[in-house]
Amino acid sequence: MSDTTAATPAGAEAAHDAERYAEKDFGFWIYLMTDAVIFALLFATYIVLSRGTAGGPTGSDLFSLPHTFGETMLLLVSSTTFGMASLAARAGNRGGVLAWLAITAVLGLAFVGMEIQEFAGMIAKGAGPDRSGFLSGFFTLVGTHGVHVSVGLISIVVMMGQIATKGLTVPVLSRLMRLALFWHFLDIVWIGIFSVVYLPGVL
Amino acid sequence: MLGRLTIEALPLYSAVAMGGALITVFGTLAVMAVITWFKAWGYLFREWFTSVDHKKIGIMYVTLALIMLLRGFVDAIMMRTQQAIAVNSEGYLPPDHFDQIFSSHGTIMIFFMAMPFLTGLINIIVPQQIGARDVAFPYMNSMSLWLTAAGAALVMVSLVIGKFSTAGWTAYPPYSGIEYSPYVGVDYWIWAVLISGIGSTLTGINFIVTILKKRAPGMFLMRMPLFTWTALCTAILMAFAFPAITVVATMLELDRVAGMHFFTNGDGGNMMMFANLLWIWGHPEVYILILPAFGIYSSVVTTFSSKRLFGYTSLVWATCAIAILSFTVWLHHFFTMGSSANVNAFFGITTMIIAVPTGVKVFDWLFTMYRGRIRFHVSMMYTIAFIVTFVIGGMTGVLLALPPADYLMHNSTFLVAHFHNMLIPGALFGYFAALNLWFPKAMGFKLDEKWGKRSFWCWVIGFYLAFMPLYLLGFMGMPRRMEHYDTAAWQPWLIVAFVGAVLILFGLAFLIVQIAVSFRNRAALRDWTGDPWHGRTLEWAIASPPPPYNFAVLPKVEGLDAFHMMKDAGTAYQRPARYEDIPMPKNSLFGMAIGAFAFVLGFAAVWHMWWLVAASAILCAVIVIIRASSDNTEYVMTAAEVEAIENQRFEDLAKAPPPDLEHIPVGVPGAPIPGTSS
Amino acid sequence: MQHTASTQGPDLRAYLTGLVLALILTAIPFALVYFKLLSTGPTVAAIVIAAIVQVLVHLRFFLHIDFRRTPKENLLTLFFACFLIMVMVGGSLWIMIDLHYRMAL
Numbered sequence: 001m002s003d004t005t006a007a008t009p010a011g012a013e014a015a016h017d018a019e020r021y022a023e024k025d026f027g028f029w030i031y032l033m034t035d036a037v038i039f040a041l042l043f044a045t046y047i048v049l050s051r052g053t054a055g056g057p058t059g060s061d062l063f064s065l066p067h068t069f070g071e072t073m074l075l076l077v078s079s080t081t082f083g084m085a086s087l088a089a090r091a092g093n094r095g096g097v098l099a100w101l102a103i104t105a106v107l108g109l110a111f112v113g114m115e116i117q118e119f120a121g122m123i124a125k126g127a128g129p130d131r132s133g134f135l136s137g138f139f140t141l142v143g144t145h146g147v148h149v150s151v152g153l154i155s156i157v158v159m160m161g162q163i164a165t166k167g168l169t170v171p172v173l174s175r176l177m178r179l180a181l182f183w184h185f186l187d188i189v190w191i192g193i194f195s196v197v198y199l200p201g202v203l
Numbered sequence: 204m205l206g207r208l209t210i211e212a213l214p215l216y217s218a219v220a221m222g223g224a225l226i227t228v229f230g231t232l233a234v235m236a237v238i239t240w241f242k243a244w245g246y247l248f249r250e251w252f253t254s255v256d257h258k259k260i261g262i263m264y265v266t267l268a269l270i271m272l273l274r275g276f277v278d279a280i281m282m283r284t285q286q287a288i289a290v291n292s293e294g295y296l297p298p299d300h301f302d303q304i305f306s307s308h309g310t311i312m313i314f315f316m317a318m319p320f321l322t323g324l325i326n327i328i329v330p331q332q333i334g335a336r337d338v339a340f341p342y343m344n345s346m347s348l349w350l351t352a353a354g355a356a357l358v359m360v361s362l363v364i365g366k367f368s369t370a371g372w373t374a375y376p377p378y379s380g381i382e383y384s385p386y387v388g389v390d391y392w393i394w395a396v397l398i399s400g401i402g403s404t405l406t407g408i409n410f411i412v413t414i415l416k417k418r419a420p421g422m423f424l425m426r427m428p429l430f431t432w433t434a435l436c437t438a439i440l441m442a443f444a445f446p447a448i449t450v451v452a453t454m455l456e457l458d459r460v461a462g463m464h465f466f467t468n469g470d471g472g473n474m475m476m477f478a479n480l481l482w483i484w485g486h487p488e489v490y491i492l493i494l495p496a497f498g499i500y501s502s503v504v505t506t507f508s509s510k511r512l513f514g515y516t517s518l519v520w521a522t523c524a525i526a527i528l529s530f531t532v533w534l535h536h537f538f539t540m541g542s543s544a545n546v547n548a549f550f551g552i553t554t555m556i557i558a559v560p561t562g563v564k565v566f567d568w569l570f571t572m573y574r575g576r577i578r579f580h581v582s583m584m585y586t587i588a589f590i591v592t593f594v595i596g597g598m599t600g601v602l603l604a605l606p607p608a609d610y611l612m613h614n615s616t617f618l619v620a621h622f623h624n625m626l627i628p629g630a631l632f633g634y635f636a637a638l639n640l641w642f643p644k645a646m647g648f649k650l651d652e653k654w655g656k657r658s659f660w661c662w663v664i665g666f667y668l669a670f671m672p673l674y675l676l677g678f679m680g681m682p683r684r685m686e687h688y689d690t691a692a693w694q695p696w697l698i699v700a701f702v703g704a705v706l707i708l709f710g711l712a713f714l715i716v717q718i719a720v721s722f723r724n725r726a727a728l729r730d731w732t733g734d735p736w737h738g739r740t741l742e743w744a745i746a747s748p749p750p751p752y753n754f755a756v757l758p759k760v761e762g763l764d765a766f767h768m769m770k771d772a773g774t775a776y777q778r779p780a781r782y783e784d785i786p787m788p789k790n791s792l793f794g795m796a797i798g799a800f801a802f803v804l805g806f807a808a809v810w811h812m813w814w815l816v817a818a819s820a821i822l823c824a825v826i827v828i829i830r831a832s833s834d835n836t837e838y839v840m841t842a843a844e845v846e847a848i849e850n851q852r853f854e855d856l857a858k859a860p861p862p863d864l865e866h867i868p869v870g871v872p873g874a875p876i877p878g879t880s881s
Numbered sequence: 882m883q884h885t886a887s888t889q890g891p892d893l894r895a896y897l898t899g900l901v902l903a904l905i906l907t908a909i910p911f912a913l914v915y916f917k918l919l920s921t922g923p924t925v926a927a928i929v930i931a932a933i934v935q936v937l938v939h940l941r942f943f944l945h946i947d948f949r950r951t952p953k954e955n956l957l958t959l960f961f962a963c964f965l966i967m968v969m970v971g972g973s974l975w976i977m978i979d980l981h982y983r984m985a986l
Contacts, residue, residue, distance in 0.1 A: 012783070013786075016786060019416070022416065022952075023339040023340075023412050023416045023417070024340075025955075026412050026415070026416060026952065026954060026955060026958075027339060027340060027408050027409070027411075027412045029955050029958060029959075030408045030411055030412065030442055030958055031408055033442075033443070033958050033959065033961075033962035034404055034407075034408070034442050034443060034445075034446050034962075035446075036962055036966065037443055037446040037447070037962065037965060037966060037969070038446040038449065038450055040966040040969060040970050041446065041447055041450045041451075041480060041483070041969060041970075041973075042450060043970060044969065044970045044973040044974060045450075045454070045465065045476060045480070047974060048473055048476050048973065048974070048977045048978075049464075049465070049471060049472070049473060049476070051471075051981075052464070052470070052471025052472065052473065053471055054464070054469070054470040054471035056471075065911060065914065065915050068911075069907075069911050072907055072911075073907075076900065076903050076904070076907065077900075079900075079939075079943055080896050080897075080899070080900045083891075083895075083896035083899075083943060084893075084896065086891075087891075087892070087893060087896070129457075129461060129462075129463050130461060130462035130463055130464070131464075131470075132464055132470055132471040133464040133465065133467075133470060133471030133472045133473060134471055135464075136454075136457065136458075136463035136464045136465050136471075136472070137465070139463075140453075140454065140457065140463070140465075154824075154828075158828055158831075158832060161832075162832055166834070169834070171834045175831070181944060184939060184943040184944050185944070187939060187943065188936055188939045188940070188944075191932050191935050191936055191939070192932065192936075194907075194910075194911075195910065195928050195929070195931070195932035196932075199910055199911070199914045199928050200925065200928065202914060203914060203921055203924060203925070415954050416954075439961075443961075443962070443965055447969070473977065475977065475980060476973075476977060479973050479976055479977065480973070483969055483972075483973070530965060530968050530969070531968060531972075533972070534972075534976060540980065541980065541983060541984075542976060542979055542980060542983070543979050543982075543983060545979075546975065546976055546979050
């Protein structure tokens, strides 16, 4: 909706590009909201099924608060380091962006590693997702978040590749901004997970 | 290697099923042979399959919808035939096959007929109505189309390889669980719904952004044509309701393949959570189907009554109110689950409230027609039939909104009659009206009205004959989905319903004849002006079919009914002083490739070929990554090319037969003599 | 190639403020549960309040939601999604807990 199409072709092109990026940012924001609905329904299902332990292990048998606290710290710090990457990108510091993204990726990878370790331990104890409705809900909710983080990790690697080969061009910066939103969004979902699943689970 | 796919998957269990499979296979082969005969593969591939033009994508959506309408109707008439004869006898369909048919009928009509039909119409028309050159995300649009097609293809393949679900289109557990439905049917349902559902979510996002961000200068929200408003509300519902069915179908699949216990009988599962989650999607879905039709009727009524829409503001607010309320009524689909009186009462009341804005709309349409010079075009006739018929369906709906009454009527043919009474006039008639209204805009020539009216009468009379008896049968206690029965008193009414289905068959046949006859006479039916009905909104301001960029110069919108105002002010059809370069999206194979791999993924998952699932998932991911990393997706259509196309447009305008002043109704400004204004 | 938003937007202080607040709001509920400082009811209340506040902190300092600078349609989408999530989750829990209670009758 630009009433003020610039007189020069270059100006018109810049206006066109700015509109495109605004549309992409808004579209991605709506996608995040629909993803939030997916997580909300997974939370609702988990809560409904949380009593359905079918005589199997309960949350207090399985959850370890220090472990969860460690995961929480990893995600929270990675959100901050992604913020550092965004700041470096705005300053035009290509090396800085790559370094901060690498740190973020390492932290995210550590988070996924801890989650896999937790899941493997539970399955080894006979508390896999097929044990009870409660565990189906748990694995699906927390696992979906873990899959999202993994997708985020792949995207960070692709992003680093783009920054390394193309530099901090306008399209790359625009993508980096949306990836940052995705990463911060996943941290918000994690707040829900430790507040709804882990903390009440061990009460 | 092949999972559980063996030679037993072929439908050797029944001659009728084998016939269906053969028709599917030979039909597909015949179409491919015709395309090869005309050496049209290259053309189709370059101009259509890889196209990211919203108009072409829309036409492909509508084509898919019409094909699936045929398939869904064949299911319907097979069921009507079975029930007409199966009193104290087995009829001609074995129970298992009959169950597949009612399951696929519902699944196809909702997901693969109605959804692509309305998505196609929105695709073709909305960008033109808001004065935009394209949708916000043309590539994602192409991907949505091919994901929908992949889902439809999965349902069609289930005819030939394996079986379809017997669990009804809602696939309630525990019956749809692995214990009671161990074979592939429910998996076909799950993957078809999942894959096309992702396409629908993306379409929703695409059109929210398109409508909110790409309007022409001056096209404020309260100047948007009503069809655009309903498209916006539908897009919002698609984006926010489809996640629910993604979640619930995924959980059902996890129950089936990973041994989880979301909806199982024991082990801590809760099957009523399935109904709850399914209908969180399912009720908004009803309005996803109906709201665009409301927009179409608004367009038709105002165009063919040659009047401003009565109560535009109230129609907008009613649309928004319906969209929001549609998220608050879902429990009325399972009143009989056994909730306490308070819960049932709450959802009963919200259900009755949602009838209020719908009633507002009916009065607005009636007042628009009041004292208008009504032209009885086919689309107008569908609109009038809709108003009368839909009010009947609405009243039976308010009846069902009372929990005590619902306890008596649930699962009976009364319910079947009710929702067909909503969705056939409320959605399908609207899509037919749109087909007749906007066909010239999409294709460049009008549809034959004589055959259109024949089709119309068969559809309307056929509808009443087919579904009014089902209300009576419901009162007589007939449950839905009966393969055979022993109550002889039901049979006469079922025969009437069968006769209705036969009439609808003629309606469908005449629709095909209508399209064929119009194609043959396309020279005589050619729409030279782009404005065959004295239209009021911006899509009529441009050529039929529109150029790839729609508007050479973005229109300046001065008010509601923008094009009508331009004609009134004499500013329509003006040549701009000069043309500008227009950036356009390049054609792309990505959408089709993703659809193809999604189809392979779904098929492999149905048959437990996990290596193939992994491979196609990785390929999809790689395609997405390549696409998301590419910067060079546009080309420039130069001002000279634009000028050449627009010059042709003005030549065509000059060729248009002079306006027939006798038939220009009062209230329509005489079209300025084309070509003279320059 | 100059990024258009380079002169405005969040700075280092925003991220660090967010980090510190989030740390505090995470530490409180974990400590309450781990050291069993309160009885069940107040603990649950504290968890819920800390979670809601922390979500707001994240939205403000990491996603930079701002009533003045964030585009209006993004805010509207956010509020609409929050409304829908409340309807869907609240409605589901109401329905299913009511059903659970009646099944136990």
